[in-house]
Amino acid sequence: MKALEVKNLSAFYGKIQVLWDVSFEVEEGEFVTIIGANGAGKTTLLKSISGLISNKKGTVTAFGKSIEQLSAAKIVRSHIGHVPEGRQLFHLMTVLENLESGADYLPHAKREAAKTKAYVYSLFPRLKEREKQLAGTLSGGERQMLAIGRALMTKPKLLLVDEPSLGLAPALTKTVFQALKTINQEGVTIVLVEQNVLQSLKAAQRAYVLENGEVVKSAEASSLLNDPEIQAAYLAI
Amino acid sequence: MDLTLLLQGILSGILASGLYALVSVGLALAIGVIGIVNFAHGEFFMVGAFLAYQLFISFGFDPVLSLFFVAPALFILGALIYRSSIQFVLKAPELNQMLLTFGIGIILQNLALVIWGGDPRSISNVPYRSIGYQVGGVSIGLVPLASFLISIFIVAGLYFVLLKTPLGRAMRAVAQNRTGASLVGLEVNRIYLLAFALSAALAGLGGVMIAVIQSPTPVVGFAFTLKAFAIVVLAGLGNIRGILGASLLVALAESLVATLVPDGDSLRNAVFFAIIFVVLIVRSRRQA
Numbered sequence: 001m002k003a004l005e006v007k008n009l010s011a012f013y014g015k016i017q018v019l020w021d022v023s024f025e026v027e028e029g030e031f032v033t034i035i036g037a038n039g040a041g042k043t044t045l046l047k048s049i050s051g052l053i054s055n056k057k058g059t060v061t062a063f064g065k066s067i068e069q070l071s072a073a074k075i076v077r078s079h080i081g082h083v084p085e086g087r088q089l090f091h092l093m094t095v096l097e098n099l100e101s102g103a104d105y106l107p108h109a110k111r112e113a114a115k116t117k118a119y120v121y122s123l124f125p126r127l128k129e130r131e132k133q134l135a136g137t138l139s140g141g142e143r144q145m146l147a148i149g150r151a152l153m154t155k156p157k158l159l160l161v162d163e164p165s166l167g168l169a170p171a172l173t174k175t176v177f178q179a180l181k182t183i184n185q186e187g188v189t190i191v192l193v194e195q196n197v198l199q200s201l202k203a204a205q206r207a208y209v210l211e212n213g214e215v216v217k218s219a220e221a222s223s224l225l226n227d228p229e230i231q232a233a234y235l236a237i
Numbered sequence: 238m239d240l241t242l243l244l245q246g247i248l249s250g251i252l253a254s255g256l257y258a259l260v261s262v263g264l265a266l267a268i269g270v271i272g273i274v275n276f277a278h279g280e281f282f283m284v285g286a287f288l289a290y291q292l293f294i295s296f297g298f299d300p301v302l303s304l305f306f307v308a309p310a311l312f313i314l315g316a317l318i319y320r321s322s323i324q325f326v327l328k329a330p331e332l333n334q335m336l337l338t339f340g341i342g343i344i345l346q347n348l349a350l351v352i353w354g355g356d357p358r359s360i361s362n363v364p365y366r367s368i369g370y371q372v373g374g375v376s377i378g379l380v381p382l383a384s385f386l387i388s389i390f391i392v393a394g395l396y397f398v399l400l401k402t403p404l405g406r407a408m409r410a411v412a413q414n415r416t417g418a419s420l421v422g423l424e425v426n427r428i429y430l431l432a433f434a435l436s437a438a439l440a441g442l443g444g445v446m447i448a449v450i451q452s453p454t455p456v457v458g459f460a461f462t463l464k465a466f467a468i469v470v471l472a473g474l475g476n477i478r479g480i481l482g483a484s485l486l487v488a489l490a491e492s493l494v495a496t497l498v499p500d501g502d503s504l505r506n507a508v509f510f511a512i513i514f515v516v517l518i519v520r521s522r523r524q525a
Contacts, residue, residue: 052416072419081420088417090410101410104403105422154421 001064003028003158003189009058011048018044020213026191031184033192033200036210042193043085046160050082051075081156087147091136095127098135098146102153109155120149123179141172158189165196177203197234201225241374242496250492252381255388256443258484260461261468262392263439265477270412270432273323274335277342279462281437285311285444286453287353293360300360300449307445308438315437319430349455359452384446408432467513487512
């Protein structure tokens with residue numbers, strides 16, 4: 001079954017159209033990255049899928065179920081997690097409360113909350129150390145880990161990840177990408193949106209290139225790494 | 238200075254702070270969770286007072302019993318007002334929101350004037366209204382004492398809900414990050430509805446008490462809106478935990494001026510707002 005099928009998706013901020021007939025597919029278990037320059041519409045694309053943007057046209061099907069009409073709160077119930085731009089954590093809550101809040105309102109996630117939490121801590125031992133600390137006092141890297149952890153607590157089968165490397169030191173970026181790979185190997189389908197094209201092409205199996213709100217290319221990630229156009233435009237080689 | 242008078246002033250201040258805290262905490266909830274500046278808050282308080290009065294007149298309900306009717310009634314009124322108007326202006330400029338809630342307040346106030354007239358009304362002939370205790374020359378009325386205890390009990394209950402229950406955590410989550418809240422499965426609009434309705438219910442409960450403590454008219458609400466605002470600002474906008482301390486501070490100042498200064502009773506409101514001015518000026522200096 002396809003984890004995600006986006007067909008002719010257009011999205012708008014007020015009257016301004018940001019996405020133009022975007023279509024792409026993700027097989028279950030895949031790790032797909034969507035690359036593109038700043039302002040290409042990558043964040044908008046993820047927000048449209050997860051329901052944070054409701055002003056849109058076209059269809060979005062996840063695991064065979066049509067979700068484009070649903071609210072964000074309903075879409076997370078369809079096993080789609082979103083690690084959003086800007087992390088969107090609860091700054092005055094502790095790390096632990098942030099994680100628990102990921103599972104609290106979803107019965108299927110709540111049942112396995114303890115297990116998932118242990119899994120998140122095994123991925124990011126740093127979060128365990130910071131368990132009692134307020135999210136607002138964490139470093140950028142720790143916040144990113146917490147955002148991923150909170151999304152995992154919702155028990156997603158498909159995880160949308162927005163710019164996890166933004167503002168992170170290279171070593172931390174590596175940790176985060178390694179964690180995403182591990183999460184994918186455990187069976188979670190991943191759609192990663194990134195400006196750090198080199199890292200994301202290395203991590204992903206397939207890639208789509210988004211330019212000015214349109215999909216202009218799709219290929220195996222490894223072949224894009226050797227594509228002269230991609231190298232010139234995004235890899236600065 | 239007369240020590241007994243001082244003690245009396247302090248005690249009256251402490252007792253008055255409970256009701257202030259109860260009314261202000263509801264306003265802080267609306268501001269903190271929904272981000273809506275509700276100028277009709279005092280009117281919910283007034284409606285609570287007159288509902289209790291009417292229940293007493295029509296059915297002989299004791300005000301303590303009325304608490305259990307007024308709270309759900311105001312919860313429903315709050316929910317209706319949220320559904321019919323507030324939810325449509327959440328993204329509107331703040332000035333528009335304020336004008337809307339101000340207008341709602343005026344409508345409620347005038348409806349009350351039509352129904353009950355402009356005379357002061359009071360639940361006067363409950364047997365315990367005149368009961369008081371003398372402790373070392375200081376007198377404590379049963380009604381102010383009970384209203385203080387009930388208010389603190391309700392405020393403590395609200396704190397418990399906010400800090401320890403899933404609903405409370407949901408409200409805090411929505412208050413702290415709307416986007417994050419919807420991504421963990423919370424229907425933000427539903428939480429807003431609950432918070433607004435709860436806020437109205439808390440104000441209504443305060444109103445029941447004022448109907449016994451004082452003899453309110455339908456225009457009592459606005460003064461309480463302003464006072465609650467002052468307390469909320471003093472505590473720091475949206476800071477629900479700071480409400481108790483802020484209420485205590487202003488109630489004490491008000492009461493001490495009223496008891497210790499000759500003709501101080503007419504200065505009550507002046508003191509209240511003088512404190513707010515000072516706090517705002519000091520705070521803005523510190524930030525600058």
